[in-house]
Amino acid sequence: MKSLKKIELHLHLEGAAPPGFIRALAAEKHRDIGGIFDGKGAYAYRDFKDFLRVYEAATSVLTTPRDYARLLSEVLAECAEQGAIYAELFVSPEFCGGADLPAWRDYLAAMEEAAAEAERGGIASRAVLTCIRHFGPDRAKRTAICAAETSGGWVAGLGIGGAEDAGELGDFAWAFDCAREAGLGLTAHAGEWRGPQSIRDALALGATRVGHGIRAVEDAALLRDLAERGITLEVCPGSNVALGLVRDWAAHPIARLADAGVRVTVSTDDPPFFHTTLSQEYQRLADAFGWAEAEFRQMNLWAVDAAFCDQTTRTRLR
Numbered sequence: 001m002k003s004l005k006k007i008e009l010h011l012h013l014e015g016a017a018p019p020g021f022i023r024a025l026a027a028e029k030h031r032d033i034g035g036i037f038d039g040k041g042a043y044a045y046r047d048f049k050d051f052l053r054v055y056e057a058a059t060s061v062l063t064t065p066r067d068y069a070r071l072l073s074e075v076l077a078e079c080a081e082q083g084a085i086y087a088e089l090f091v092s093p094e095f096c097g098g099a100d101l102p103a104w105r106d107y108l109a110a111m112e113e114a115a116a117e118a119e120r121g122g123i124a125s126r127a128v129l130t131c132i133r134h135f136g137p138d139r140a141k142r143t144a145i146c147a148a149e150t151s152g153g154w155v156a157g158l159g160i161g162g163a164e165d166a167g168e169l170g171d172f173a174w175a176f177d178c179a180r181e182a183g184l185g186l187t188a189h190a191g192e193w194r195g196p197q198s199i200r201d202a203l204a205l206g207a208t209r210v211g212h213g214i215r216a217v218e219d220a221a222l223l224r225d226l227a228e229r230g231i232t233l234e235v236c237p238g239s240n241v242a243l244g245l246v247r248d249w250a251a252h253p254i255a256r257l258a259d260a261g262v263r264v265t266v267s268t269d270d271p272p273f274f275h276t277t278l279s280q281e282y283q284r285l286a287d288a289f290g291w292a293e294a295e296f297r298q299m300n301l302w303a304v305d306a307a308f309c310d311q312t313t314r315t316r317l318r
């Protein structure tokens, strides 16, 4: 599966940090990040709430533009190793410096340089600045302003992740309006922990893509709507299985979503947290549903259509 050319639309930069990278940075900075690793050095968490805690603790050692740039270089090298030719990185300034400009201009400039270097090596990328839902709408506003002020280059979209049970997506309308007016692409995590209405709420914000969105499978009218409107789901099956949302791979709704005509794509979310890689996601789907190159090629074409990059890049990716 490694040789198949892939598009990854849903990859959290902070969540893609290998545990060794975070441990080394913590040691360099003499910071104690507490017991977030198991005996083998992997991230250890009990459930989704605990995952968010561990995630935040790991992220707390990313404190400079250079940290983010180094992390991005490592993550893009791994993407390329997995056969990805394009990746959209969800970057959450709220974890570091609170999205305050001008500080975040420096972070993004450092990352843009690392991204350009990686692109010369064959892997293109864009950033989706991603609000943290449980940090609330005020901090999201600052992220949206940061995204709007830096849009047009590497920053291509606005997203929202975090605890889906915190408030309502409608509380973040200001942030999404601001980003839309700046010409940014919009995506929102929904239909992961909450039901079909959360996906409708994401669409009401103007999202053309939904992060996860798998619980659309519970609502036939919503499935028709998603299919008709060509909404793309950023499905991360290994994440869903690891977090216990879905019993096992065979029970994953991705095949039912695809059968309903919904544009499904395949991503990894936070690969080291879920002990997965992009090639492994494809392999597991092939094993569970008998999918082969033709099915995966179609999903990657949908991913290219839904990518937030410019048209010239899109044409090159097809």
Ligand code: ADE
Binding pocket: 012, 015, 161, 162, 163, 164, 189, 192, 239, 269, 270
């Ligand atoms: N942030 C990182 N991974 C996430 C997930 N699976 N759901 C919501 N927010 C996240």
Ligand code: ZN
Binding pocket: 010, 012, 161, 189, 211, 269
């Ligand atoms: Zn995610």
